[in-house]
Amino acid sequence: MADMPMRNIVILTGAGISAESGLATFRASDGLWEDHRVEDVATPEAYARDPALVHRFYDARRARLHEVEPNAAHLALARLDAEWPGELLIVTQNVDDLHERAGAKRLLHMHGELNSGWCLACDGRFAWVGPMGEEAECKVCAAHGMVRPDIVWFGEMPYDMDRIDEALMNADLFVSIGTSGAVYPAAGFVQTAKYRGAQTLEINLEPSQGSIFFGERRYGPAGLEVPKWVDEMLAGADAE
Secondary structure, X not given: OOOOOOOOXXXXXXXXXXXXXXXXXXXXOOOEXXXXXXXXXXXXXXXXXXXXXXXXXXXXXXXXXXXXXOXXXXXXXXXXXXXXXOOEEEEEOOOOOHHHHHOOOOEEEOOEEEEEEEEOOOOOEEEOXXXXXXXXXXXXXXXXXXXXXXXXXXXXXXXXXXXXXXXXXXXXXXXXXXXXXXXXXXXXXXXXXXXXXXXEEEEEOOOOOOHHHOOEEEEOOXXXXXXXXXXXXXXXXXXX
């Protein structure tokens, strides 16, 4: 793949890339996420019903970030970001900050970020470190008790979809890394890219639900497969 002409790359990353750093994947085989039903912690209805539980859940996940580090896959993508001469966009479904800590710059979080708060009073969004809780004060308007995690929950629209769609329309290559292929709209990105003529690659521990749509598939740990792929891409770019 690295020796074929291409300039514009869109990369989608999911929970599988962060699992190798020690973060739990979105939905485990028992249907639970960090011992909670997704319906109890990741929907607007859950927040309206029991905001204290939702805040405790995300406060614990935010604290967990300080205990883990970017892995070889994060570092390899940051290197590609820094050295790739064409357009590149890393779209992550993950709410952790491991891509940023690895050094990635051309990045967006379509499902929000753990280290961000959203004020329902003024619609302001701002960096947040540490516990949030029900009585958090907005850093924009100073309202109390109106700040929620800046996370896209089930039933809510992912962020930056216009920018993502534009990047997919112009992509020469779409790469999906560590995703289940089960959560839309991200699961449909490969079909959008293919329709526009892009090459497609899946890098995953095992075939995703959408693996049939990819022109090339590589299976194994992201910490091994992603650095190998990045080396190929940058070697091909240097040879041009």
